[in-house]
Structures are given as C-alpha cells and as structure tokens.
Amino acid sequence: MSALNLDDFSDLIERPDSGMRRDAEERRQRQTVAPGALGRLDELGEWLSAAQRSVPVKAVTQPRVVVFAGDHGVAALSVSGRPASTAHTLVRAALDGESAGAVLARRAGVGVRVVDAGLDCDPSLLPDEVVRHRVRRGSGRIDVEDALTLDEAEQAVRLGMRIADEEADSGTDLAVLGDLSVGGTTAAATLIAALCGTDASVVTGRGGVRIDDLAWMRKCAAVRDALRRARPVLGDQLQLLAAVGGADLAATTGFLLQSAVRRMPVILDGVVSAACALVGQRAAFRAPDWWLAGQTTNEPGQAKALDRMAMTPLLEQGVTAGGATGALLALPLVQAAAALAAELPETPREQDQDDPRGLLDAT
CATH class of the missing domain: 1.10.1610 (5,6-Dimethylbenzimidazole Phosphoribosyltransferase; Chain: A; domain 1)
Incomplete structure (x- = not known):
C-alpha cells in the first residue's frame, strides 16, 4: 500500500x-x-x-526549462510517428543543442534540465546526471497492463517533487515545463479522457510527429482499451497514474504539485503537461492557479484539459515539437509583463x- x-x-x-x-x-x-x-x-x-x-x-531573472523523458510500451502498437523505445534520441538532440526547444532556450539564455524518468535505453547512452533518476526502463503497455506498479508510481511522483524542490531551492523563479517521449501523447489522451469522462476519439490527436489515419485509428483503439482499465481507479490519482500514466507523466505531476507548494510558477507546454496538470487539479483544486498554459498545440486532448481547468493559452502556434518548445515561446511574454508592470x-x-x-x- x-x-x-x-x-x-x-x-x-x-x-x-x-x-x-x-x-x-x-x-x-x-x-x-x-x-x-x-x-x-x-x-x-x-x-x-x-x-x-x-x-x-520582480523581474523574472532565473527561469529554467525542466523536461521529463520516458518511453511508453503502447508505442509498440505503432501509434506514434516515431519507433518505440527511441525517446533517448530526442533527449540526445536536446542535450546537444539541436532540438527546437534547445535552440529557443539557448536564444533566451535559459538553462535546460532533462530528467530521465523512464527511458527504454541503455543508461550508458546518456550522461549520468540525466539517467540517474530513472524509475524504470520504459513504462508498460497501458492498453493491456499497468504502466507502473503502485510503488513505481509513488517513486516517480516523489522524483518530480524532489526536482521541484531542487529548482525552488536554487532560485528558479519560473519553471518552463516540457516532455520528451514516444507514446506519451497516448497516455496523456487516456488520462484526459478518463478525468473528463469523454470518449477516446474526442481527445486523441495525431501526436508530435503527425500520424496518418490508420495510425490514428490504432491510437484511438489503444486509448479506448486503456480507458477501460482507468475508470475503476479514477478515485485515486496515484493508482490512475500507475494504471495508464507512466514514469515521466507521474514525475511531471509530482513536479507540478510540489511547484505549487513551493510557490514556483510553471508554464505548461503541450498535451502531456496539460494531462498531468489535470491530474494535479483533481488532487488539489488550487494548484492550477500557479500554472500558465504556454500555447495551444491543436491537440484535442490539450484543449479539453485546459477547458476543464479554465486556462487560456498565451499563444496559438500549434507547436507539437515537445521539449518545452511551446512553453519557451510564451516565456518572453511573461518576462515582458513583469518588466512593464x-x-x-x-x-x-x-x-x-x-x-x-x-x-x-x-x-
């Protein structure tokens, strides 16, 4: 227990x-x-x-990009535009300064912290400061099995809480949240559908690398099957994350909640962070007051989650690149607002x- x-x-x-x-x-x-x-x-x-x-x-002088990374077993069903178990390549691009988020962060002079919560790769492929937090190697296939055990879900949430504490203690005055995953939008759509009481097709989008119609149908079917497993545990957010979330989503949820405890504002990125925010709102109704929606991705699940939390995105750019790219686009607006005020x-x-x-x- x-x-x-x-x-x-x-x-x-x-x-x-x-x-x-x-x-x-x-x-x-x-x-x-x-x-x-x-x-x-x-x-x-x-x-x-x-x-x-x-x-x-006060001016926003120490923003920080925090990205949680993980692989999802459901990607084996070809529901993503990327092959399963390849999220580590996205992390490597971010670390090498070659991702869209890394370019924007460099332009803004903002540091980037990537946390491996559940990548499915050999740890030697990435720096120790990235992989040392890993909860498990990849998350389970949520259409037929739990993403995590309950203990792993708790470990992942506590990981996110710990990262939030470390950032707040180091002086971060605004967190720019992101994710890097393969299969993560399928888990996010499941969480949103479960918490909003809607059907799979209403919240299932085409992902960061847009998928064709056949892949979208497979994705809808995976979300539908995962929803059947999610509904019996809707009363317990930790069990919900264990059943149909994943290590990176659980860690993101813990980060969001603890950031609110520490009074550290957060800019949300895309559908994954919106799904985790929705879980956080279910746990603590005041928590969303500490979060901003950076931009709309045109993912239907994100729109559903933000509407449920009464959050209006700062920008409408339709960016689905992940890695905090959309949230970084909104950062200059927040800094401008502080300067003008x-x-x-x-x-x-x-x-x-x-x-x-x-x-x-x-x-």
Whole structure:
C-alpha cells in the first residue's frame, strides 16, 4: 500500500496572494499607459505579483526549462510517428543543442534540465546526471497492463517533487515545463479522457510527429482499451497514474504539485503537461492557479484539459515539437509583463503636478 496520497496536496497548496493582486491592480491604474492597453500583459503582471507577493512585481531573472523523458510500451502498437523505445534520441538532440526547444532556450539564455524518468535505453547512452533518476526502463503497455506498479508510481511522483524542490531551492523563479517521449501523447489522451469522462476519439490527436489515419485509428483503439482499465481507479490519482500514466507523466505531476507548494510558477507546454496538470487539479483544486498554459498545440486532448481547468493559452502556434518548445515561446511574454508592470512610471498625482516641490505638504 502506498504511503503517498496526492489528495494531501490540497491542504499544502495556497492560492497566490489575492491582496497583492489587488495592490498590483491598483498600481496598474496609476501607471502612464492606460489600463487595458496592454491586453493580457496586465493580467500576467498582476498574476506574477500575487505569486511573488511583491508590488511592484520582480523581474523574472532565473527561469529554467525542466523536461521529463520516458518511453511508453503502447508505442509498440505503432501509434506514434516515431519507433518505440527511441525517446533517448530526442533527449540526445536536446542535450546537444539541436532540438527546437534547445535552440529557443539557448536564444533566451535559459538553462535546460532533462530528467530521465523512464527511458527504454541503455543508461550508458546518456550522461549520468540525466539517467540517474530513472524509475524504470520504459513504462508498460497501458492498453493491456499497468504502466507502473503502485510503488513505481509513488517513486516517480516523489522524483518530480524532489526536482521541484531542487529548482525552488536554487532560485528558479519560473519553471518552463516540457516532455520528451514516444507514446506519451497516448497516455496523456487516456488520462484526459478518463478525468473528463469523454470518449477516446474526442481527445486523441495525431501526436508530435503527425500520424496518418490508420495510425490514428490504432491510437484511438489503444486509448479506448486503456480507458477501460482507468475508470475503476479514477478515485485515486496515484493508482490512475500507475494504471495508464507512466514514469515521466507521474514525475511531471509530482513536479507540478510540489511547484505549487513551493510557490514556483510553471508554464505548461503541450498535451502531456496539460494531462498531468489535470491530474494535479483533481488532487488539489488550487494548484492550477500557479500554472500558465504556454500555447495551444491543436491537440484535442490539450484543449479539453485546459477547458476543464479554465486556462487560456498565451499563444496559438500549434507547436507539437515537445521539449518545452511551446512553453519557451510564451516565456518572453511573461518576462515582458513583469518588466512593464515594474518599470512603467506612475502618473503624478494632481497635487504633485500643481506643487512639484511638495511645499503644500510642508505647511
């Protein structure tokens, strides 16, 4: 029996400071650029003030990309545009600076941390700092078996929690979340369908490397079969992750929840992080207040999950490359919102305009 109950996070997570948000809104009313003229940037700046407990908001100076990686046994059914057990090649590209996410991170001057939660490869193929966290080699084929044992699911969630603590302790002030997997969108679609009570075809997309119609039909069938296994354990989020998630998805869920505990904001990337966020919301209803949806991928499962959490993506770019690529596109918007909220001057008070030297106050 697992000693970890994800529902306990509900008591540990507080909402961002509403008083600070009101103060930020009032300050925004006094700034020289008219309120509302900056669109959603106003909302972002106020959200950051609440998260930081700071008015004016502090600049986002230490963002960090955190990517969880894993292979999924369901990929053996040819439901992905990549061969099964090849996620390590995606990780290698990211480490070598050759992935889309790595290019954007380098351009933004942001460090990238890749965590192997469940890759199906020889550990010698990757650096020790990547593979030393591995929970197991590949996750089970969710249409016919559990992705993880319950103990492995707990280990993976605790891994994500530990990574969140390490990042918060090192000064990371905004986490940019990503995933690198083969078969991960199938597991994500299953989680979303289970938690939203919908059919497989409604949430099943074409993945990062777009698949043809036959592969999509196989993917729908895999999600349908996995859903039958998911529904009996819907009341326990850890059992749900064990049944139809995977080591990387469980670790991502733990990371999201512990980031909320530590008051560290997170930008979500695509359908995988949205699915994990949905699991996190089921465990702790206040947790999504700490997360932003970076961009829409046009994956139907992501749209369903974000709608359930009442989250509106910052961008609409349709990026499905993974590795935090979409979330990184949104990072400059968040940084811009912080800069504008902090640095735009306030309009002088009428009294100050009439008496710039403050002589009236002195009498």
